[in-house]
Amino acid sequence: MPKELNLGDILIEGKTKIVYNLPDSPERVLLHSKDRISAGDGARQHELVGKAAISTTTAAAVFKLLNDAGVRTHFIEKHSEKEFLAYKCEMIPIEWVTRRVATGSFLRRNPGVKEGYRFCPPKLETFFKDDANHDPQWSHEQLVSAGLKAAGITIGPDEVAIMGKMTMTVFEILERAWASLNCMLVDMKIEFGVTPDKGEIMVADIIDSDSWRLWPAGDRRLMKDKQVYRELKEVTAEGLETVKRNFEWVAERLKELNPKPSARVVVLMGSPSDTAHCEKIQATCHKFGVPCELRVTSAHKGTDETMEILASYEGEGIPTVFVAVAGRSNGLGPVLSGNATWPVINCPPVSADWGAEDIWSSLRLPSGLGCTTVISPEAAGIQAAQILALTDHVIWAKLRASKLNTWISLKTADKKVRNDK
Ligand SMILES: Nc1ncnc2c1ncn2[C@@H]1O[C@H](COP(=O)(O)OP(=O)(O)O)[C@@H](O)[C@H]1O
Numbered sequence: 001m002p003k004e005l006n007l008g009d010i011l012i013e014g015k016t017k018i019v020y021n022l023p024d025s026p027e028r029v030l031l032h033s034k035d036r037i038s039a040g041d042g043a044r045q046h047e048l049v050g051k052a053a054i055s056t057t058t059a060a061a062v063f064k065l066l067n068d069a070g071v072r073t074h075f076i077e078k079h080s081e082k083e084f085l086a087y088k089c090e091m092i093p094i095e096w097v098t099r100r101v102a103t104g105s106f107l108r109r110n111p112g113v114k115e116g117y118r119f120c121p122p123k124l125e126t127f128f129k130d131d132a133n134h135d136p137q138w139s140h141e142q143l144v145s146a147g148l149k150a151a152g153i154t155i156g157p158d159e160v161a162i163m164g165k166m167t168m169t170v171f172e173i174l175e176r177a178w179a180s181l182n183c184m185l186v187d188m189k190i191e192f193g194v195t196p197d198k199g200e201i202m203v204a205d206i207i208d209s210d211s212w213r214l215w216p217a218g219d220r221r222l223m224k225d226k227q228v229y230r231e232l233k234e235v236t237a238e239g240l241e242t243v244k245r246n247f248e249w250v251a252e253r254l255k256e257l258n259p260k261p262s263a264r265v266v267v268l269m270g271s272p273s274d275t276a277h278c279e280k281i282q283a284t285c286h287k288f289g290v291p292c293e294l295r296v297t298s299a300h301k302g303t304d305e306t307m308e309i310l311a312s313y314e315g316e317g318i319p320t321v322f323v324a325v326a327g328r329s330n331g332l333g334p335v336l337s338g339n340a341t342w343p344v345i346n347c348p349p350v351s352a353d354w355g356a357e358d359i360w361s362s363l364r365l366p367s368g369l370g371c372t373t374v375i376s377p378e379a380a381g382i383q384a385a386q387i388l389a390l391t392d393h394v395i396w397a398k399l400r401a402s403k404l405n406t407w408i409s410l411k412t413a414d415k416k417v418r419n420d421k
């Protein structure tokens with residue numbers, strides 16, 4: 001049962017949603033989905049019983065994935081079958097579109113380009129939200145010149161750059177997530193809002209089957225998105241049922257998108273005196289959602305034990321990256337590397353006196369070994385997460401969002417320095 005909410009007045013009502021104010025928490029709103037499907041800027045509209053619940057389930061799963069990764073979105077939590085709670089925003093009336101593969105309106109606007117042309121990086125396009133004029137495409141120059149305002153901030157070149165980067169990140173994270181389910185995310189659109197209190201830019205509105213083109217196995221004929229509805233020559237009950245079944249299929253698949261971590265890092269230290277160093281590696285792993293265990297074992301003094309530990313982890317079959325932390329002469333990393341097929345990263349705690357000499361025991365290896373060496377514990381954690389992200393889209397999303405957020409911090413700091421002059 002949903003918690004009782006004191007609903008306020010309607011903030012705004014659109015074609016598919018009603019947004020309610022919440023008098024008890026003015027920084028939040030309730031987004032209520034309608035059982036309504038529309039296309040062609042509202043020219044085609046139908047009642048579709050069950051759509052609101054499917055759309056809410058879809059949006060909740062997608063926003064949760066993005067929030068967990070570290071992308072700033074307005075989504076707080078699902079409230080009921082057809083409703084979710086979000087931060088109240090002043091919306092920026094722009095649709096931000098990203099495309100991996102050329103299809104649809106892009107082909108009409110860019111004659112000569114064949115369907116299937118692959119954009120690397122994804123193609124970013126912006127459209128001004130104006131149903132009456134069929135959402136005209138705006139160039140970057142038009143967008144930065146328009147001087148749009150939301151919640152007291154003017155949308156200038158910095159804000160446009162930030163939203164552009166956020167849009168790309170959202171696309172790439174969802175593209176990977178869908179790829180893990182053997183579906184191709186062909187293109188998608190999102191919208192942004194600004195919070196009135198902090199002036200924070202966040203992904204807002206909805207992300208559901210209306211937001212993207214989704215082709216299972218990369219096959220256009222298997223499409224599972226709203227395009228099916230757009231392409232119905234005549235809208236029959238049967239046609240609408242197909243559309244609904246597709247949307248349900250998408251919502252069901254999304255349940256598989258927040259899996260438990262499929263991999264781990266094991267940090268082996270030669271001596272418990274290196275625990276603080278190892279905990280820094282562990283903290284970085286945790287930041288990217290990677291489980292990380294610490295163990296003590298010396299390859300010099302407890303070789304049998306080191307081999308047993310290795311065998312026990314290998315026996316569990318969970319993909320593992322080992323990080324070897326050993327001061328002075330690093331026997332641990334190279335011995336592990338010589339006996340394991342999983343990756344080994346040396347991260348020696350470099351001492352002030354002999355550090356420059358000690359490091360050679362990690363670098364100059366017998367033939368046949370493939371361990372790598374980094375000095376900073378953070379770098380070891382990041383490297384391990386990157387290796388595991390090759391096959392784990394959840395870890396990949398966290399790494400990707402972390403880069404985005406670093407980029408945004410720098411951009412914001414630069415703007416502040418310029419304005420403080
Ligand atoms: N977090 C939010 N705060 C305030 N308004 C929002 C938020 N998220 C979405 N909205 C607005 O809710 C309105 C209703 O959505 P919708 O029915 O899709 O409208 P439309 O028909 O204009 O697309 C839109 O105007 C959208 O900008």
Ligand SMILES: [Mg+2]
Pocket residue numbers: 014016
């Ligand atoms: Mg809308």
